[in-house]
Amino acid sequence: MPVSRSHAFAFQLAAGAGLWLLLGGFLLALTPLPAHTDALGWGPLYWLLLAPLCVLAGLRLRRLASEIS
Numbered sequence: 001m002p003v004s005r006s007h008a009f010a011f012q013l014a015a016g017a018g019l020w021l022l023l024g025g026f027l028l029a030l031t032p033l034p035a036h037t038d039a040l041g042w043g044p045l046y047w048l049l050l051a052p053l054c055v056l057a058g059l060r061l062r063r064l065a066s067e068i069s
Contacts, residue, residue: 010059017055024048 028035028048035045042050 010062014056014059017052017059021049021052021056024052 025048028044033044036042037044
């Protein structure tokens with residue numbers, strides 16, 4: 001069964017976001033960066049953990065919306 005381009009792109013995006021989340025969690029756990037600073041705000045926490053989670057949540061919501069319609 002051939003895979004459409006949008007499914008292949010979604011899989012690649014999910015794989016990239018998962019790897020980003022894994023490496024970001026690893027870096028945040030091993031570096032002395034605080035999750036929140038006055039200068040950066042929630043910068044490190046957002047870019048290392050929350051941003052890839054937002055990408056994965058968006059992909060999941062898109063998949064659920066396509067299953068409903």
